């Protein structure tokens with residue numbers, strides 16, 4: 001790896017391919033997850049609208065609001081010092097057009113401290129307006145979860161000749177509109193390779209194979225906190241959900257048995273020393 005900047009910038013990400021470096025991106029949603037991701041050395045932290053599912057417990061991403069996203073972006077910002085902080089534009093925050101998109105994206109930058117936003121789908125008018133307004137944009141094509149009703153569910157995209165060329169065209173258009181990077185979600189690995197070599201900007205894959213310039217995973221998936229669904233592209237690097245449940249169950253058992261707290265986990269009044277302190281000081 002070449003020069004490592006104190007803070008990751010949009011130009012640093014855009015030029016990752018030229019430097020021959022792969023980008024590691026992960027989602028985060030609050031101060032501790034942002035801080036842990038940042039201190040682990042990830043390049044990009046995405047406050048994804050997946051917060052709706054893995055943090056807020058919804059079945060899909062559609063219901064999360066701008067206000068909820070802003071709340072999570074602000075909290076994550078406090079934990080992230082080095083990584084590039086990207087805010088995901090939620091469903092309904094840009095669908096009315098460029099004006100609405102710019103208004104909401106500026107809130108992420110000004111009120112949330114984000115350095116860039118991510119837009120699902122090839123909304124070229126919106127991407128162009130954001131770039132014009134000095135808001136760096138990360139594109140996102142393939143399985144865009146905000147389109148699940150159109151897709152009929154969480155399904156692999158870009159299969160078959162027609163879908164392949166539509167996806168390639170969408171990727172080119174997003175780059176042409178000024179995006180600095182592009183997420184490719186749940187598309188055949190070969191298609192991701194083709195898109196990656198057709199573009200100059202870096203591609204960041206999730207369920208899109210190894211040919212992308214970088215990878216992204218959802219924090220709760222990679223750490224084993226989300227236990228309801230486990231897509232095949234997720235590699236679990238820890239079982240934090242299980243470890244957390246075991247730790248909490250041990251705490252419950254200790255409280256019930258009286259094993260927690262012990263004397264050293266409490267305070268004493270020097271005017272009334274405990275029997276243990278008297279024995280320590282004067283012998284038994």
Ligand code: KIV
Pocket residue numbers: 027046047048049050051088183206216217218
């Ligand atoms: O919201 C999200 O977590 C995402 C990533 C999966 C790219 O969009």
